[in-house]
Amino acid sequence: MRTILDACGDGLTTTARAGKLMAGLLLLNFIVALPAAWALGSSLHDSLKTSRAGEGLRQGFDMGWYGEYQAAATGLEKTFRPTVMGAGAFLDNHEAWASGELWRGFAGLVAVGVLFALTWTFLLGGVLDRFIHPERPFSPARYFASCGRYAFRFYRLAALSIPFYYLVYKFFDWAYGKVDSLTRDVTSESTLIIYSLGAVALTVFLLHLVQISFSYAKIAIVREERSSVVKAAWRGFRFVVAHPWPVLGLALGLGAVSLALLGVYSWLAPGPAQAGWVTVTLAFLAGQVYLGAKVFMKIWLLASQLSLYRQFTPAGNGERLSPEASGQEPLTAP
C-alpha cells in the first residue's frame, strides 16, 4: 500500500510539473479533432440554415429533423447522434472500446484515430525521457530529439502489441458467445447481466494487462536504453508478474479516481439547452475541462508507473541503466 501511495505521490508531483506537456497534448488532440468537427458543423449548417428546424436545434434537439438528416447521412455524418452530448460521449466510447466496436466504426475516423495514436506513441518517448531526467534543461529541440530516439523502438513495440490486443478482442467475442450459450435457458436478466459483466470485466482487465505490460516495456526502454523491443516487452510483462499487487493496486486506484471524475461530469455535464454563444462556449469548455482531467489521469498513471518501476528496479541489480539513471535519485530534481 505504501509503495502504491508513494508511486501515486511521485507521479502526481511529476504530472503537476508537466503543465506544458499537458497543454501540448490537449492542443494536439484539439487540432486533430477540429477539421472533422468543422466538416460536421458545415454539414449540419447546410441542413439547418434555411429551415425552421435550426430553431429546434438552437433551443434543444429535434428528433424529427434528425431522422431526416440521418436518412441522407454518409460517412462522418452517420456518427452524429444526440447521445454524444454530456457524459454520453464518454460512455459511447468506453462501450465501443471494451467491445472492440471502436475498430469497426466509420473508416475515416478509425484512420484519424490510428494516426493520433501513432503521434502519441512518437511523443511518448520524449515524455518518458523528460520524466526520467527532469534535471536536464528543457528545450523543444531536446524534447523532440528524445522522441525521435525512441520512436522507432516504440513503433516496433506497438506492432508487437497488436496480436495481443487482437487476441483479447477475440477472447471477448468468444466469452460473450460463451455467455450466450451458458445463459441460453436463463430467464432472469440479472443473471445475464452478471455473466455479461464478468466477460466485459475480464476483457477490460486483459486489455489493461496488455497495455500496462507494454507501458512498463516502454519505461524499461527509456530508462535502461534497451534496444531489443522483444526483450523490453518481456521485461515489462515480467515486471507486472513479479509485482502484481502494486501494479494492479496502482491501476485500480487511479482507475477509481477516473470513474469518480466521470461520475462528477455525468452529474454536471450540460444538456442540450444552450441557446446563446456564451452558454454554448461554456458547455464546450466544460467538456474540455473533463477531457483535460482524463488526460491528466493518463499522464499521472504513466508517471506513477515510472515511479513504481524505479522503486522495484533500483540501480545495481544487474540491469543496464542509462548513465543518468543510476541510483534512486529523486524524480523531481531541484
Add this chain to the structure above:
Amino acid sequence: MLLPAESLTRPPRGIPFVLAGFLIAACSLWFPGAGFAASAVEGAPALSPRNASYRIQATLNPAEKELLGREVIVWRNIQQEATGEFWIHLYWNAWRNNHSTWMREDRLRGRSDRKDDLKPADWSYMEVDSIRLLTAGEEPDQGPGPGEELLGASRFVSPDDGNPEDRTVLVVSLPREVQPGETIRVEITWHARVPRTFARTGYRGEYYFMAQWFPKVGVFEAEGWNCHQFHAATEFFSDYGVYDVKLTLPAGFTVGATGTEQGSPTRVGEMVTHHFRQADVHDFAWVASPTAQVLEADFTSRELPDVAMRLILEPEHAAQAERYFAATRAALHFYGTWYGPYPYDHITIVDPAYGSGAGGMEYPTLFTGGTRLWNPVGGDSPESVTVHEAGHQFWYALVGNNEFEDAWLDEGLNTYSTLRTLDAAYGDRLLVRRYLQPPGSGRRQSGFFPMVFPGVKVDRWLDRVNRYRRSATSDNPSTPTYLYHPGSAGDITYSKTALWLATLERTLGWETMQPIMATYFQRFRFGHPAPDDFMAVAREVSGRDLDWFFDQVYRDDVSFDYAVDSVASFPVTLEGYGEGENGPVLIPEDDAGEEDPDDPSTVYRTEVVVRRLGGGVFPVDLLMVFEDDSTAHDSWDGAARWKLFVEERPAKLAYAVVDPEHKLMLDLNITNNSLLREPSDRLPAIKWSSKWMIWMQDLLWNFAFFS
C-alpha cells in the same frame, strides 16, 4: 420448478406417448356433458356468433418439451353455402424445419442469422393423431367410438405460395357436406413438440408461453375457406366462440390464460390441472412460469365497467408492477372512452421472462407486455408496449379483422390509438440510450444499462415517420399483408397506417375522427370487417368523399413531400419601361429607388414558391411570417407540381412554412417545409458539432490507449 422426468408417466415402448398421456388424463380431466358451446356461459347473452368453439384438454410434459392434446371443435356453418371440407391451421409446423414458408420469409426479413442460434432441439412440430367427426350425442371421452376417422382423408395444402414442404394448413375432406346453419363436432387428438421460442411462442428454460398451440379451424367465408399458411410477418384470423380449456402440467408453475380460472386447480399426484373458460373470443393463449407471482388490481371508472386486472409478473420486475397496471388502465380508459367499453370483466397482463421472446403480443383477454430490469420513467417502456397490447383488446380481439390479409386494420388503428393514448396519459417521451448490448445472435436486444437524456424529447409521431420513411414505397398497402416484403411489412402496417389516420384526424378534426373510430368499433365488434368497411364508415360519418385520400394512402404507394422551394422580398418599384402618353417611357434609374428599410411607406413584394416533390397530392396551407411579425395565410389544393404565392405589404418576409400545422403527417421531409429568407446564424450547427467534437476528442484518446 422442474419435475423429475420419471414422475411423469412415460409410455412403455411400443405404445404411443399420446395414448399413455391420456391414460392419466382420461379418468378425471375430460369433462362430461355435450353441447357445451351453448351451455358454457349459461345465462350470459352471446356477444358473438360463437360458431367456432373449443373444448380442449392438454398435458404439458416439460421434461420432453411435449404437449399432448385433445379437442372437440364445435363448428357451425354460418355461410349460405355448404362445405365438404374442414380447414385447420397447424401453426407449430412453421418451425418444423427450415423449408417452411415461415422460415423462408424469416430469412427474407433479415433473420438469416437465426440459424447460428438454432439447435436441433429447438424445432417443433404439431402432429395430428386422429380426426373424428363425432356423431350426434357421442361422448368424446369414450375413446375411439363410432365417429368417422378422417385423418386418412386429409392433406396438407399451401394456398398462399404452393410450398409443398409447408405443413401449416391441413384440409380434411368431410364424408358429407355441412349445410348452412348446421353444426358439426370434430374431435382432434394431437401431440406436439414445443418450440424454443419462435414468433413469441414456445419455451426458454422452464418458462412457457403457449400460443397457436392447438389445431385451429380456419374461417369459412362466402368465397370459401380462408385459412392461410403461417407467415413470418403476419398474424392470425379466426371465428369467435367459447373456449373451455383444461391444462395439465406438473406442480410448481404459475399459470395464466385467456379467460378466467374455473375453481381451484385440481392436483392428481404431481400433476395439476387448471380449468379456464372464456366466451366470445377467437383465440386462447396461456403461460406457465416457475418463477412468476400474481398481482391483482382493478380498473374502475365512472363511465366504464370495472375490470379486474391480473398481472403475472417475474420477480425481478416487481418494482414495475404499478407501471404495468397504470398503462393498462390508460388503455382501458382512453380506448373505452373513445371507442366503446371493454366488455369482459377481467384482463390478464403477462410480464414475460427475460429472453423468452414472448413480449409484446396480444391474445383475447390476455396480453404480454415486456420490460427490462432497469427502465427509467419517461422512456415509454414498458408503457408503450403495455398500452399497445392492451389496446389490441379493441383492435384485434373485439374487432376481429383478417390479420393475414389486412393487418393494418388492427395494427395500424392500434398504433394510432396507442400514440394518442401515450400522448394523453404520459406527455413527453424522453430519449433513452441503453449501454452494453447483451450477448446473442445478431445482438438484437438493446443494452442492459439505460441512460435518459432529459433534454431530448422524442415526438412519438415523428418517430413513426422515421420508420415509415425507409419503407415508404416498398409495398402498396392494399396488397394482402402476407404478400408484403417481410422486411418492410411492419413499417407500412404499423407506422404508415398510424400516420395516415393522424393525417385524417388533423384534416377532419377529432370531433369527426372519434365518431368514425367509435362507429367502426361498435359496428364490427365480434365481426370480421374488411378495409372497405372502415372506409365506408369514414365516408358515412364524416359525410365527405374521402376516396381521393384512400386512393393515395391505401390503394397506392405514393409518398408525400411538400417543400418551400424559394422565397424572395423586394420593393414594389417599376423598372424598365412605363406607359407614357406616346407609348413606352423608360423609367429613369434614380426613380427606381433604393430600398429604404426605415421608410415605412416602402412596400415589398414577397414571392414564395411551394413545390410538390412527392407523388402524393394533399391540400396544404401556407404561412408567411414577415419581419414586422405580421402573418399571411394561404391555401393550395396541392395538385400541381408547384405554385407561386405573392404577397405585398410594408415588410419583408422572415420565413414561409408549408403545412404549418403539420396536418400531413405522411410528409417525409419536414425540414424543407419551411424556408428562411435570410439564412440563420451558425449557432445551432456549432453547438451540436462542438458537442460531437468532445466525443471525437475522447475517441482519439481511446485509440491512444493502444499506443
